[in-house]
Amino acid sequence: MPEVLIIGAGPAGLAAAAAARRSGARVIVLDAAEEVGGQYWRHLPAQRPAAREHVLHHGWDRFAALRRELTGAEIVTAAQVWLAERHDDRPPTIRVLVGPADGNDRRSRTFEPDALVLATGAYERTLPFPGWDLPGVFTAGAAQSLAKAERVAVGRRVLVAGAGPFLLPVASSLIRTGARVAGVLEAGGWGRLGRAWTARPTELLSASRKAGELAGYVRDLARHRVPYRVATGVIAAHGHDRVEEVTVARLDTQWTPIPGTSRRLVVDAVCVSHGFLPRTELAVAAGCETGPEGAVAVDGDCRTSVPGVFAAGEITGIGGADLALAEGTIAGTVAAGAAPTAAQRRDVLTHQRFAARLGAGHGIRPGWTGWLADDTLICRCEEVTAGELRDIAVATGSRGLRSLKLSTRAGLGVCQGRVCGRSVEELLDRTTGGLLDPGRTATRPLAGLVRLGELARMQGDTE
Amino acid sequence: MKVIVVGAGVVGAAVARELTGAGVAVTVLDRSASAGGTSAAGEGNLLVSDKGPGAELELAQRSLTLWAAMKDEVEGFPSMEYEAKGGLVVATTEAGAAGLRSFASSQRGAGVIADDVDPHELEPDLTPDCTAAVHYPQDAQVQPAIATEALLAEARRRGAVVRQGAEVLAPLLVGDRLAGVRTTAGDLLADHVVVAAGPWSGEVAARLGVALPVRPRRGTILVTTRMPQRIRHKVYDADYVGAVGSSDAALQTSSVVESTASGTVLIGSSRERRGFDGRIEARVLSALAAKAIALFPFLSDVAVMRAYGGFRPYVPDHLPVIGPDPRLSGLWHATGHEGAGIVLSAATAELLADLLLGRPVKVPASAFAVERPTLASHLASSV
Amino acid sequence: MVDDVPLAGLAGQTIAGVLMAAGRQSWRTTGRRSRPRGVFCGIGVCFDCLVTVNGLPDVRACQRHAADGDEVTTHA
Numbered sequence: 001m002p003e004v005l006i007i008g009a010g011p012a013g014l015a016a017a018a019a020a021r022r023s024g025a026r027v028i029v030l031d032a033a034e035e036v037g038g039q040y041w042r043h044l045p046a047q048r049p050a051a052r053e054h055v056l057h058h059g060w061d062r063f064a065a066l067r068r069e070l071t072g073a074e075i076v077t078a079a080q081v082w083l084a085e086r087h088d089d090r091p092p093t094i095r096v097l098v099g100p101a102d103g104n105d106r107r108s109r110t111f112e113p114d115a116l117v118l119a120t121g122a123y124e125r126t127l128p129f130p131g132w133d134l135p136g137v138f139t140a141g142a143a144q145s146l147a148k149a150e151r152v153a154v155g156r157r158v159l160v161a162g163a164g165p166f167l168l169p170v171a172s173s174l175i176r177t178g179a180r181v182a183g184v185l186e187a188g189g190w191g192r193l194g195r196a197w198t199a200r201p202t203e204l205l206s207a208s209r210k211a212g213e214l215a216g217y218v219r220d221l222a223r224h225r226v227p228y229r230v231a232t233g234v235i236a237a238h239g240h241d242r243v244e245e246v247t248v249a250r251l252d253t254q255w256t257p258i259p260g261t262s263r264r265l266v267v268d269a270v271c272v273s274h275g276f277l278p279r280t281e282l283a284v285a286a287g288c289e290t291g292p293e294g295a296v297a298v299d300g301d302c303r304t305s306v307p308g309v310f311a312a313g314e315i316t317g318i319g320g321a322d323l324a325l326a327e328g329t330i331a332g333t334v335a336a337g338a339a340p341t342a343a344q345r346r347d348v349l350t351h352q353r354f355a356a357r358l359g360a361g362h363g364i365r366p367g368w369t370g371w372l373a374d375d376t377l378i379c380r381c382e383e384v385t386a387g388e389l390r391d392i393a394v395a396t397g398s399r400g401l402r403s404l405k406l407s408t409r410a411g412l413g414v415c416q417g418r419v420c421g422r423s424v425e426e427l428l429d430r431t432t433g434g435l436l437d438p439g440r441t442a443t444r445p446l447a448g449l450v451r452l453g454e455l456a457r458m459q460g461d462t463e
Numbered sequence: 464m465k466v467i468v469v470g471a472g473v474v475g476a477a478v479a480r481e482l483t484g485a486g487v488a489v490t491v492l493d494r495s496a497s498a499g500g501t502s503a504a505g506e507g508n509l510l511v512s513d514k515g516p517g518a519e520l521e522l523a524q525r526s527l528t529l530w531a532a533m534k535d536e537v538e539g540f541p542s543m544e545y546e547a548k549g550g551l552v553v554a555t556t557e558a559g560a561a562g563l564r565s566f567a568s569s570q571r572g573a574g575v576i577a578d579d580v581d582p583h584e585l586e587p588d589l590t591p592d593c594t595a596a597v598h599y600p601q602d603a604q605v606q607p608a609i610a611t612e613a614l615l616a617e618a619r620r621r622g623a624v625v626r627q628g629a630e631v632l633a634p635l636l637v638g639d640r641l642a643g644v645r646t647t648a649g650d651l652l653a654d655h656v657v658v659a660a661g662p663w664s665g666e667v668a669a670r671l672g673v674a675l676p677v678r679p680r681r682g683t684i685l686v687t688t689r690m691p692q693r694i695r696h697k698v699y700d701a702d703y704v705g706a707v708g709s710s711d712a713a714l715q716t717s718s719v720v721e722s723t724a725s726g727t728v729l730i731g732s733s734r735e736r737r738g739f740d741g742r743i744e745a746r747v748l749s750a751l752a753a754k755a756i757a758l759f760p761f762l763s764d765v766a767v768m769r770a771y772g773g774f775r776p777y778v779p780d781h782l783p784v785i786g787p788d789p790r791l792s793g794l795w796h797a798t799g800h801e802g803a804g805i806v807l808s809a810a811t812a813e814l815l816a817d818l819l820l821g822r823p824v825k826v827p828a829s830a831f832a833v834e835r836p837t838l839a840s841h842l843a844s845s846v
Numbered sequence: 847m848v849d850d851v852p853l854a855g856l857a858g859q860t861i862a863g864v865l866m867a868a869g870r871q872s873w874r875t876t877g878r879r880s881r882p883r884g885v886f887c888g889i890g891v892c893f894d895c896l897v898t899v900n901g902l903p904d905v906r907a908c909q910r911h912a913a914d915g916d917e918v919t920t921h922a
Binding site for chain 2: 083085086093095102104110285382392395396397398399400401402403406407408409412413414416435436437444445446449450451452453455456458459
């Protein structure tokens with residue numbers, strides 16, 4: 001019986017676990033959170049079960065069904081995978097610390113699986129703008145997870161802005177936790193959105209669950225008289241020690257703010273998301289090849305370039321929960337040594353087409369740098385501004401991201417470039433006339449914080 | 464006179480700066496970007512404390528003088544974070560104490576300031592289990608990538624051309640003399656070609672037709688999160704000196720612990736020869752962590768946020784190779800500094816320029832010559 | 847206890863959830879520009895919400911579940 005290790009217990013990971021179990025494998029699932037479900041099915045903890053989780057969650061029944069299928073699998077929550085040791089000809093050795101987040105006395109575990117399924121998901125990309133470091137500016141995901149798992153609203157009068165369909169459920173969650181939503185601003189214009197959303201009939205049919213879900217959110221907004229504006233964005237946040245106002249402006253098709261269209265709104269919180277980034281540090285450490293957008297490259301069986309390593313869900317390209325479930329099923333089945341059905345493969349293809357269109361409609365456009373000022377922070381951790389990045393790049397003449405990271409300190413802080421990495425690369429690529437070593441902001445050999453004492457205590461069991 | 468420098472790391476940058484200062488037309492080539500290899504992967508050590516009497520120590524002593532003069536030369540540039548913080552070498556066993564005392568005594572004979580001290584006066588958080596400690600006030604530190612870029616910027620200001628993304632493919636020969644290089648960005652002619660490609664120097668030399676025994680020796684460093692500064696010096700255990708001079712290919716770790724200007728703590732250092740294998744391994748990180756905690760027990764609760772590795776240019780007799788290559792006229796080397804490239808770059812550049820321009824040398828050159836006896840068996844044949 | 851002031855949370859809440867439910871929006875000051883920070887990403891990615899828990903620094907408030915008796919020190 002092959003041992004299949006699955007990292008990530010969101011839709012892709014849980015679908016992979018269920019499929020691998022059905023195919024007869026021994027299954028172990030690791031997740032850093034204390035509950036399974038991932039960000040998509042983030043919910044109140046077991047100590048506070050809520051009878052009405054399905055109100056805040058789409059596909060809750062699917063989640064409940066998947067959870068039931070995990071019987072017999074070993075589920076390890078609060079498991080921080082901190083290192084994947086590459087072997088090239090087989091899955092990496094996986095080093096894990098199990099215990100309270102960022103603790104100093106977590107239990108060390110090591111896995112040498114026959115097959116590894118990476119289902120580490122995605123996190124948001126929020127583009128920098130003046131004032132985005134003020135308390136009261138959140139990613140849309142923060143608002144969502146605080147609403148789902150803590151039942152806390154991030155503010156009383158909240159603006160939701162950015163790009164992509166994710167803004168809609170966030171606004172909906174905010175309404176349900178008692179916030180007043182001042183508006184939802186989508187940077188994309190109707191032209192691109194229309195092309196994305198007017199799907200071919202076949203795609204619409206198969207992706208109808210997704211379309212229906214989104215239509216529900218739109219009705220929700222209308223019922224609460226929340227304005228939805230396209231080709232509009234937040235271009236600055238203002239306040240002394242917290243957000244008091246924001247500036248919004250019309251954006252052209254390249255997302256450059258249109259002069260003369262800006263106005264100020266009074267809010268106490270703003271939630272901003274411009275899309276998602278695949279969470280690939282473990283895949284990169286394992287030696288898996290990535291594509292141009294940084295997603296893990298996979299074949300139709302969800303195989304990566306490393307033998308025995310599979311990837312499913314958002315890390316193979318941002319596509320939403322339905323695609324993640326479909327890919328997870330394929331990955332879990334193949335990882336367990338079985339073959340997926342033709343219907344399962346078709347399911348993936350349909351959702352992929354739908355995702356590609358959404359991506360084309362909502363993808364980030366280069367004009368966003370038009371709302372930066374010289375003193376706008378780009379790297380939040382090390383507090384490096386757009387002006388510093390540009391000036392140092394010009395002064396050194398370097399075309400190396402590694403060197404420029406070290407000379408500007410952008411991306412060297414405690415988040416290790418997770419938040420600013422892409423933006424730093426984009427800005428430097430333009431200033432230098434082309435970086436010679438792009439992609440480095442995705443390389444993070446350590447996938448999480450580890451205490452020196454914990455490392456030292458591993459001596460002897462790290463051979 | 465036209466000179467091509469292959470490698471835009473700290474040694475290539477220092478050589479370019481030195482030669483342009485003498486009016487030479489210099490083109491620096493790098494197959495990737497500037498300061499992207501070994502120069503971006505170390506702690507920025509400017510040390511005399513780890514060197515015993517001999518040619519390398521003399522080169523380091525000369526270098527420290529040069530660094531002190533260079534540290535704030537480039538205007539409008541981020542600080543290279545030069546800090547004459549001093550080194551503190553600590554022994555934790557009786558055998559280590561004896562070794563450290565006799566090593567320090569020999570260094571004093573060679574002009575190194577090495578004071579026996581009560582280590583807790585300098586580092587209150589150090590382990591109580593110290594058997595001996597020597598303070599080296601001459602040891603200093605720079606941020607190596609910024610230092611490299613600063614030297615390169617100065618060279619550029621003096622007329623050097625820096626071509627990033629240009630890889631050397633083959634020699635251009637006129638008769639039996641090297642007259643330039645063929646690169647991925649076209650042919651370039653020069654009177655002299657200087658190989659300063661760090662651990663990749665052996666490969667570049669081979670492409671130009673000669674064998675040069677420079678190999679990578681792997682190192683790994685841990686970086687902690689920022690914290691209030693509690694470590695004031697460059698602190699290392701006395702084992703470090705043994706590891707630096709060792710030729711063993713197997714993993715060796717010894718502790719080097721220091722704070723940086725940004726508030727992080729760097730923890731090195733491992734040494735292992737296994738080609739250009741860049742994998743980060745738990746066994747190495749674990750060994751580094753254990754040794755660091757042995758020096759500073761409070762580090763146990765400190766979080767590590769990053770681990771990175773690099774390759775030191777290793778030469779079998781542990782000395783850099785600086786000077787003309789007698790096997791191919793027009794070819795020069797400035798490489799093989801192992802873990803001391805940042806400090807030694809300064810005097811290396813000066814020595815190379817002195818030799819190339821026929822000026823009197825400030826340090827004896829023969830110990831670094833390509834044709835030195837200890838290297839002879841490794842130069843067996845051209846490639 | 848947060849900065850020596852007792853704060854009650856609900857079972858299973860994160861430290862960030864407890865702090866925000868109590869009306870705190872920021873609880874850390876940045877190193878270089880001394881600016882206030884609190885939750886930004888909410889999913890453990892940005893490390894803006896770091897607190898000290900029972901003397902241990904650099905704990906992400908949005909990831910650590912509050913336990914009875916935890917002594918939380920903020921860096922505001």
